Amino acid sequence: MPRQILIRDTIWYYCYQDEKHFFEWLESIRAVKKVVGGPEGLTVHFARGELSRESWGDLLGVFARYGLDMRPLRILVGKRHEAWLRDPEKYWHEAMWSDAKRRPAINLRQKSVPGQARRTSGALKR
Numbered sequence: 001m002p003r004q005i006l007i008r009d010t011i012w013y014y015c016y017q018d019e020k021h022f023f024e025w026l027e028s029i030r031a032v033k034k035v036v037g038g039p040e041g042l043t044v045h046f047a048r049g050e051l052s053r054e055s056w057g058d059l060l061g062v063f064a065r066y067g068l069d070m071r072p073l074r075i076l077v078g079k080r081h082e083a084w085l086r087d088p089e090k091y092w093h094e095a096m097w098s099d100a101k102r103r104p105a106i107n108l109r110q111k112s113v114p115g116q117a118r119r120t121s122g123a124l125k126r
């Protein structure tokens with residue numbers, strides 16, 4: 001089972017605290033061992049074994065909150081939570097399991113307001 005994923009998305013932060021909370025939240029997830037920024041994006045390293053339901057909940061929440069592409073998370077799915085994660089009634093289902101060439105949006109209500117958000121690729125962080 002792969003132990004890391006690459007977040008290639010450009011992440012929009014609305015203020016310094018928003019960026020700080022993103023990293024604090026991501027790094028507080030029990031299954032996450034470290035987050036490393038690089039020229040291609042953020043690499044998230046995970047502990048061995050299947051992710052717990054609590055870790056999945058937080059990981060899905062942070063990805064949804066910041067509008068990140070959830071499709072890379074598929075490689076972390078183990079047998080224990082596969083049925084739950086593939087449930088078509090869950091808010092993340094289309095964003096995580098779509099095979100569309102374009103990334104599906106998880107929350108169309110969250111739109112950037114020009115001048116109120118700042119953008120970073122995450123490559124400069126850490």
